[in-house]
Amino acid sequence: MKTIKLVSLMLLFAIAASGQEKKAIYLDENQPIEERVEDALSRMTLDEKIAIIHAQSKFSSPGVARLGIPELWMTDGPHGIRPEVLWDEWEQAGWTNDSCIAFPALTCLASTWNEDLSLLYGQSIGEEARYREKDVLLGPGINIYRSPLNGRNFEYMGEDPYLASKMVVPYIKGVQQNGVAACVKHYALNNQETDRHTINVNVDDRALYEIYLPAFKAAVQEGDAWAIMGSYNRYQNQQGCHNERLLVEILRNEWGFDGAVVSDWGGVHNTMEAIKNGLDLEFGTWTDGLTMGATNSYDNYHLANPYRDLIKMGEVGTEELDQKVRNVLRLNFRTAMNRNKPWGSMGSPAHAAAAKKIAEEGIVLLKNDKNTLPIDLNKTDKIAVIGENAIKMMTVGGGSSSLKALYEISPLDGIRNRVGDAAEVVYARGYVGDASGSYNGVVTGQDLEDDRSSEELTQEALEVAKDADVVIFVGGLNKSQNQDSEGADRLSLDLPYNQDELIQKLAVTNKNLVVVNISGNAVAMPWVNEVPAIVQGWFLGSETGNALASVLVGDANPSGKLPFTFPVELTDNSAHSIGEFPGEGGQVHYKESIFVGYRWQEKENIEPLFSFGHGLSYTTFKYGKVSADKNEMTPDGKITFTVDVTNSGKRQGAEIVQLYIRDVKSSLPRPVKELKAFEKVTLQPGETKTVTFTIDKSALSFFDAEKHEWIAESGDFEAIVGASASDVKGKTAFVLK
CATH class of the missing domain: 2.60.40.10 (Immunoglobulins)
Known part of the structure; x- marks a missing residue:
């Protein structure tokens, strides 16, 4: 079971009563934080120092019980608070009170181009983390959208460093108002999932500083982020989680970062580099962040017994150790030891309203010929909704951002709820993509099994669409392997499950066709000229259906704009034209340099499918x-x-x-x-x-x-x-x- 993490007031009073009240500066929140750090550090033994710089469970690191310094508890984000898992396993803990509001994925937030909404997002998710007594939120993610095949792009904020910089800062401030640290990730150059633990990124300094670092710099210097997560990949042949150039020279020396560097789970590979190159807090090693390790494997982490043994043998000193401990203590005083932080709240109506507002403003109207949208319910008798993504839950799956949502309104239910008796709403599956409904022990409860042939599914969809006043096809990607998901990249720019063919047939059957693309990535649209209305729907979280319905019928006027370019074909993207993706032989070369996204398309005079910054209105x-x-x-x-x-x-x-x-x-x-x-x-x-x-x-x-x-x-x-x-x-x- 999770141990109690709140500092016992009785313990603090006992320490004060023992005659240490004048000396125990670290307990006094009225004292400058650096003095508190130095005081606590001076009281710690070598074993206590070693203990607090590595994990003790899947998502916690120890404090110093003797001194009343509590544990630190992490939680995955950045779109909602992850359900509780067992101490040393990825299995669900079986709690009944850890269901969260699922907020829209960060591609949607970036599409709002609204810094006030980013602040609201951070405040809301920070309140949920605080209520769950979490100290560090593992997010937001701000890696640059280099290729539309990156399976994790849906967690990030697009292709432009300026846009990402402006949107990440208020998110961080909102989270940290709750006494919860934002742990900005994945620093840096984590732009693919293929060979993510071993790939070495070769990029010139100009691209590094102009494209890939600005959002992280803004997070540190403008957002005052309290934590940074290292990346899995290598750069200059060193792992991102213990990379001298990134973590010491740039993050600490150039930017003046005073927070804690946290490893990604399983991202630490070398004890000496971890000691010397800027890592403060190690998580996930030996288990690789995924599987069971040896009993007491936490003692075998690189920053655990191996580090202590090197010190005792005189092979390394304690200067680096003391600096790591300072950084972790500073993080602790800002979060777990902050007795003045608010209580937080979980699953509240206010959070639901925030999720809906962000989703509505992030939805992008890509095309709207002949004013097909919004749907006029006064002139509509029958609406046909087609597509698996109209019913499939999207809050479950996709990797570490998978959630146990308090609820999730599907697009079909959202449309039906909004339309009510104004029109008949009929549904056809159209295609079967992924019938599974579980990830890491979270089960949707949906039964999406369907043994009909693709011909039968297509025929049903065409029959339903034939006499409808308007057809809404809800398709796109999902959070399955090789789509929008951590751990693997997409295999193609095309839509999966033969959706392109189905859309083209629907366009012939009914001229009033609206395509709603659910994805965190650009997709090819060979039918773009045949379809009058196209909506980019993103992964919209708990309020998906309500937000989509609101935009489709005109309750909300769409105002989102794309945070990345939609290319016509894959080779229109610079990483797939002159660059490399995903590389080979353990190496990837960013030959395109600074020419990422619209910068490349304009340099080469390539017309995009939809431009960066594009979005229509009613x-x-x-x-x-x-x-x-x-x-x-x-x-x-x-x-x-x-x-x-x-x-x-x-x-x-x-x-x-x-x-x-x-x-x-x-x-x-x-x-x-x-x-x-x-x-x-x-x-x-x-x-x-x-x-x-x-x-x-x-x-x-x-x-x-x-x-x-x-x-x-x-x-x-x-x-x-x-x-x-x-x-x-x-x-x-x-x-x-």
Whole structure:
């Protein structure tokens, strides 16, 4: 059973009464935290120091009982609080009070382009973690979307480092308001699941600093994250969880990180490197994070007995140990030892409402010819819903983010609940993908077995669709192996289970076809010109069906925009064109360098299926002229751009105005343009608002690897305002003097 983790007030009083009240600084929350850390450190024995830097169970590390310092308890995220497992097993503990609200996956959050919603997300999930007495939330994930085949992209925040940076900071702040540490992951370059424990990433410094590190830097320096999780992969032939360049030179020395570095489960491979290269807290070794290990295997961790033995033999000193202990103590004082943190709450109506709001704002309307959407229930008698994803639970599965949700509203149930008696809603399966309904002991309870042939399923779907006023096909990916799931990458950009063929037949049968794609990744759409309306639905969590129905019938006006590019075909993506994915012989080379996502498509003049930043609305927006407060900028100055945006339609809507910067002439190759600011504005019909963007030299800079510094070259620049990367609304020129 889980041991009690709260510090006993009686123990604290006993320590004070023993005459140590003036000396026990570490117990006094009114004292500066660094003084508390040093005081506690001075009181610890070697064995106690060794103990607190590695796990004692699947999800906990010990404190120092003698000193009243409690254990630290971790929980998987970042989309909901993982159900309780047994002490030393992955089997479910069998609790009946550990069901959570499942929040939308982080691709959906990124699609809101709404920093206020990111704060709400962090606050809400942080409250659930706090209620469950967890000290560290293992999330959010912010690895860059390099390839649409990465099975774990659904957990991340897209392809653009600026967007990911702006969205991760409020999430962290929201979580940590609850006295729960956000453990930002996976630092760094964890951009594939294939050979994830062994692959060595070869990337140039410019791409490292411009593309793959900015969101982590923002998490540390702006979000003040209390913990960072190392990555499984190797970089410069060292594991990410004990990587000198990443963890010591960059994270600590360049960024000034003062939190704790936590290993990914099973990510530690070498004792000496773990000692020297910046790891503070080791989890999952010997069991590889997945299977049972030897009895008392925690004592055999790299940062356990092997470390202590090296110290006792005089082969290493204790300087590194003391620094690790400082970092873990600091984490403890911020979380488990923080007696002023709020109580939290679990499964509340407020959290459900937050999940629904985030899902609604993250849903992206990709296409809407002839105003097929929203569905007018006053003119609709029959709605046909087709597709396995209309009924399949998506909160279970996908790896460590799998959840035991308090509830999950399916798309079909959400549509039926919203439509009510206004229209008949009929359903056909259409295809059978994955009938399973369990993962790591969490069972959905659904029986999705269906032994009909694909021909029978297709025929039923076409019959149902034939006389419907509107057809809603709900398909896409799921969280099974080789789809959107940890541990394996996708095998193709195409939709699985012959969905493309079914969609094409449905498009012929009924012209009023809406395709809802449920996925955390881009997919190929060979039928894109045959289908009038396409909705990107993401993995939307507990409120999936309610949020989708709200958008489909127009209760909510869609305002989400894509956080990554949808390519027409796989080779339109730079990792699959000139780069490598997933590599071979234990090596992967990022030959595309900084040209990731829209940066590559614009460089090569490749038209995407749907652009980065693309998303439609049920209203329309008119942009005015882009103007600047001056036409030149000094290196220590700023420049402000303004543009008027008007809702030129007939209903309230929100538009995400995007500012890109172009360096007209540079000494090094640069993207055609790069996102440097955005703002989401809500407008009533006919209303106009002035959107203002102010940038400084950092928005004009590139990373010079030879000088190892950010450079802004004097010369001509353009400020480009758009509704997406490809939908430019206006631009203005300026000069950096």
